[in-house]
Amino acid sequence: MTNLTLHQGAAAIPAAGAHAAAQALFSDRLEGELSPEARARLEAHLSTCAPCAEAYQRFARAVGLVREEPRPRAPTGLMRRILKRVRARRRSRAAWFAEIRTPAEGVIVVILAAAAAAVLAAMIFGVS
Amino acid sequence: MSDALSTPLCLPGEARPQAVEGLAIRRLRRGDERAFEELVRDHQDRVFGLILRMLGDRGEAEDLTQEVFVAVHQALPRFRGESRLSTWIWRIAKNHALNRIKVLVRRERLPDAGPLEEAPRPDRVYDERERRSAVQRAIARLEPDSRLVVALRDLEGLSYEEIAEIVEEPLGTVKSRLHRARLRLAEMLSKEGVVP
Numbered sequence: 001m002t003n004l005t006l007h008q009g010a011a012a013i014p015a016a017g018a019h020a021a022a023q024a025l026f027s028d029r030l031e032g033e034l035s036p037e038a039r040a041r042l043e044a045h046l047s048t049c050a051p052c053a054e055a056y057q058r059f060a061r062a063v064g065l066v067r068e069e070p071r072p073r074a075p076t077g078l079m080r081r082i083l084k085r086v087r088a089r090r091r092s093r094a095a096w097f098a099e100i101r102t103p104a105e106g107v108i109v110v111i112l113a114a115a116a117a118a119v120l121a122a123m124i125f126g127v128s
Numbered sequence: 129m130s131d132a133l134s135t136p137l138c139l140p141g142e143a144r145p146q147a148v149e150g151l152a153i154r155r156l157r158r159g160d161e162r163a164f165e166e167l168v169r170d171h172q173d174r175v176f177g178l179i180l181r182m183l184g185d186r187g188e189a190e191d192l193t194q195e196v197f198v199a200v201h202q203a204l205p206r207f208r209g210e211s212r213l214s215t216w217i218w219r220i221a222k223n224h225a226l227n228r229i230k231v232l233v234r235r236e237r238l239p240d241a242g243p244l245e246e247a248p249r250p251d252r253v254y255d256e257r258e259r260r261s262a263v264q265r266a267i268a269r270l271e272p273d274s275r276l277v278v279a280l281r282d283l284e285g286l287s288y289e290e291i292a293e294i295v296e297e298p299l300g301t302v303k304s305r306l307h308r309a310r311l312r313l314a315e316m317l318s319k320e321g322v323v324p
Contacts, residue, residue, distance in 0.1 A: 027303070027310060058317075058324075059314045061314075061323040062310065062314035062318075065263045065322070066278060066283065067283070069263060071173065071177050071283070072176060074190075078194070082172070083164075083165060083168065085198050086198055089202075
């Protein structure tokens with residue numbers, strides 16, 4: 001069976017799986033990425049197989065409709081809201097670090113953070 | 129004049145000389161506020177568009193777009209320039225969108241794309257608005273990973289190579305996923321009579 005061809009004119013595409021083999025090349029054909037040989041084989045099949053030729057037309061039309069979809073635009077004021085959030089975050093971080101006035105306070109913060117991490121690790125990994 | 133005003137940022141998917149990109153990245157990494165504004169202005173439509181396609185809800189998309197740019201701002205000091213800036217932004221947007229979809233699915237809050245027409249009418253004539261609506265429903269019915277590659281390739285027109293970098297998958301996986309998604313779209317649109 002695998003040695004038979006679906007159509008006399010499409011000798012390069014075996015009958016078994018001929019439609020699937022043709023269908024597998026639809027995207028590459030649409031993108032112009034088929035080698036001349038593969039393109040010739042596919043064209044030979046499509047020229048003698050009406051269901052596959054129709055399937056390719058539907059495929060190309062569907063992709064064409066997707067590509068025609070209008071691009072949504074960001075809502076008015078989105079940029080302003082983004083920048084506001086970024087600035088607010090920057091200010092809150094700056095305020096937090098501003099609380100640390102001396103190197104000693106910085107060391108205390110680091111020790112507290114390390115202690116918190118150790119407690120958390122003990123809780124997660126069950127270290128007694 | 130400093131390079132702050134003379135280095136235009138450019139659209140995602142748009143190639144620009146490496147030196148220009150390098151200058152823009154340096155401005156951003158040293159916290160140049162104007163450079164970040166330019167980045168948001170240049171990328172907001174496309175990031176919002178991708179997220180809207182992925183989530184299907186404008187409110188959610190707007191909220192998540194804000195989060196994406198906050199994350200971009202936060203991560204800029206760690207950006208090493210191993211990929212193009214736009215590719216890196218797309219990747220952050222992709223991660224946020226896929227994570228948000230998981231959360232929305234868990235909470236059963238993802239918008240329903242609606243059922244396929246049960247009795248397709250091949251003779252039905254679609255007007256422009258109905259056709260667009262059918263195409264959008266079909267895209268929304270794809271699995272998130274498939275929807276993502278369709279959005280990046282067929283809506284945004286990115287190269288396969290850039291998409292592979294964004295989705296962090298091999299090129300072959302991207303191509304086969306896109307092909308299967310297009311076949312599924314053609315099947316759905318055919319059933320609805322949009323592509324008879």
